[in-house]
Amino acid sequence: MDDRIYTYGVEEEYLCTNREDTAPFNLPDEIWEKTPAFMRTGREAHRCVIETMSHVCKTKNELNTHLLKSRAWLSKSIEHYGGKIYAGGTHHTIDWSEVETNPAPYYQSIVDDYQIAIKCSFVFGMHVHLGGVSRDRFACTFNTLRPFIPIIISASSNSSHWRGIDTGLSCSRLNLFSRMPRTGIPPVMGDALTHEENLMEMVHAGVMRSITQIWYDMRYHPVYHTVEMRCMDMQPTAELASALALFVTEIMILADKEQLPCWFDGLKEWGLEENRWRAIRYGTNASLLTKSSLLNVKDALTSLLHLTEKSIAEVDKDAPERLRKLWEI
Secondary structure, three states: OOOOOEEEEEEEEEEEOOOOOEEEEOOOOOOHHOHHHHOOEOOOOOOOOOOOEOOOOOOOHHHHHHHHHHHHHHHHHHOOOOOOEOOOOOOOOOHHHOOOOOOOHHHHHHHHHOOOOHOOOOOOOOEEEOOOOOOOHHHHHHHHHHHHHHHHHHHHHOOOOEEEOOOOOOOOHHOOOOOOOOEEOOOOOOOOHHHHHHHHHHHHOOOOOOOOOOOEEEEEEEOOOOOEEEEEEEEOHHHHHHHHHHHHHHHHHHHHHOOOOOOOOOOHHHHHHHHHHHHHHHHHHEEEEOOOOOOHHHHHHHHHHHHHHHHHHHHHOHHHHHHHHHHHO
């Protein structure tokens, strides 16, 4: 009998603009002071960006409820101050050079450290957490998920336009964010303890200021001790964001239970990096490398949705169909 107990969490990064145009809207401090108890909010490196965060969710229903309620609250609150929220991986017209950075000391230290790399990373993502993975299984689960990152990038790609330009990329957000260090496909994990020790060594060596300053597409979160999938673009509606978060959660659970397809067994690191690029470039129209053939992303998503649909529908019966429409499968 499988008695594993998981916990869940999610974070979303929202851009705020003026209500009447697309100019960046710098948030008043009252927004953070009035955050309701069912959620948390955080600041980002750019003044017009706010992050919403769930508490630890004990059920997937709680995760779904948070995604719906947090966006509704934020939208109403921002409108009260004369702004509106924007949810996408990048903004299609705003020029990052015209956006103010956060004057708070922590964020100014980040700007000082990373300069134009962080300033032009004016991008917005969704991060999904899975807790409850045992320490002795963590590395296996983590490494099993690595080759599936390109599929998740494809599934969530929503950032084709940037600074008024059609970039030709399905996910320009990750292309832009790759200018930062410690991004992209994460290294293979040996074990959780060694990974934690490596992070502390990096801090002590002055590589980074804190153990959280690793920004790979997926990471072991050193504070929450979760698997954190970070490669998803923000989605235009709360309902679609929830459907995608539920799908990603189920993929992570399948990895922990060793029930994911063996499509990428034997794939070399250069093949995984190529698949990441193909996902960024072509989204759901990508064909990914396996050891012996090409795998069409839409075929892969069809198979994965078949494996996860029942569990997703138990939370939101309409979510699987939303995903089918999004992916055109």
